[in-house]
Amino acid sequence: MEAGGETGVAAEHPPRSWAKAVEDVTDGLGLRRLWAHLGWQDVRRRYRRSFLGPLWITIGMAITAAGLGLMYSTIFGEDPAEYVPYMAVGFMIWYFVQGSVQYGAEVFIRNEGMIKQMPAPVTVHVLRTVWREFLLFLHNLVVYLGLLVIFRPPVDWTVLLALPAILLLVLNAGWVVLLLGVASTRFRDIPPVVGSVMQLLFFLSPIVWPVSVLEENAGSQAWLAQLNPVYHFIEIARAPMLGTTQHWHHWVVVGALTVGGWVLALVILRNYRARVPYWV
Template sequence: MVARITAVDDHDPEPSQSKTLRAAWADLVRGFNQHELWLQLGWQDIKQRYRRSVLGPLWITIATGVMALALGLLYSLLFKIPVADFLPHVTVGLIMWGFISGCIKEGSEVFITNEGLIKQLPSALSVHVYRLVWKQTLFLAHNLVIWLILMLIFPRPLGWDILLAIPALALLVINGVWVSMFFGIVATRYRDVSPLLESLTQLLFYVTPIVWMTRTLQDQGGAISSRARIAELNPLYHYMEVIRAPLIGADLPAYHWWIVIGCTVAGTLLALMAMKQWRFRVSYWV
């Protein structure tokens, strides 16, 4: 009981006076300023995961590359799309999906798995979220090696538009923070949320254009073409497009950016509301 009380005092000495958006935002800023801590912890997570492994983190790249190659070749034959067009589409989609699904699934358990640190380490609650997102970003960086190899095998004209991938990746990381924070708090309070998110993430994989293309549906015309517009109701479709299009040299309508920016702002506010209401209770719930 002493440990629990100490943990609450470290995070928020007077919870009743800190249930404001300003205090929630201050937690995010304080956690970010403790970057030396979460950078080191995130890197330590990767080293611990691949301890005594010969290839180490390269296993991440190999697994993603094999999956992309298998799915890319299979579905290019099924959909009758040239491999040179379809394989980069699938590969970049899988790379980005690895980051998104990691933030959702691991984010739902981020506070539960860090129970000991939360109770004993006087730091901002957001430190644990930054640690997780930093680890997922390192995984993403490893997997981008596959994209570089594909660009050498299937060269395509990549102009200055490729620089748009930088702000797109920055938005993806910001979304990873609020997703991990929000689902982390909710899943810590309600433990059934975590397995539910596991199933939901699997479903989202199939309804997001990763191993299929909206262009394929549109080319068929008729009712199928009109149903392709339903894919745009999925926010993850727009997140994929703003990153994938610059990396494979595809056209990118501006409305994708506005939707992603809008979702980022709305999601950040949602996470701040959750922090405002419940962040000082996480130490009790874990």
């Protein structure tokens, strides 16, 4: 009876191990049809009963690029042919980052019913969120193709570097969603704090304001912008997409954040994966 009791306790509360953390990730990836379907349904549900459906994502980005791009190019005294693509691509990347962070902070809270009723790896909900935000990003890429035709930025073979840059964005979205999702189930103050921080990061990131303007006006203090991680994620993707000068230190910073972030996320997954259903 005593041995059976110990076995029952061990089964109810599985021991913390790296094997179980890795198994959760691999099993989640194996359920691709599940999280891919759920992510696509999230996009469709957002525009349910609308005539154009998800095409409103592309239309909204086009309106933002045309309206804000032309207005702020006048304010900053920039050439619209250069500034509009600069701002539009910045917004595309920012929307992906913002969506991953803000929805990631509520990923398990929003899926409380599914978590309690359907036994599945917690990474299924993480992948669902990242996939949904990536689908929205793909819709916005249609506007990018239009910008290439209208403004003809000096794009060359270096545009291929945008592919590993986007891959790094997706990989980092994974650990961010996982880390914030677990933390937010335990501490419910995190989602509103994340919302406030993201508002601040938007104004601190080179999305609306050009980096060249910062360097001209901030002088030796321009290096402070390097402390903003979003700045590096935007630059590794936007530079090749627009054919502008690529600074390799952005790749170094993003690479370090990718490795460090996933190590931290796996530690959290190892220690607190089994507690998520109880916390939600």
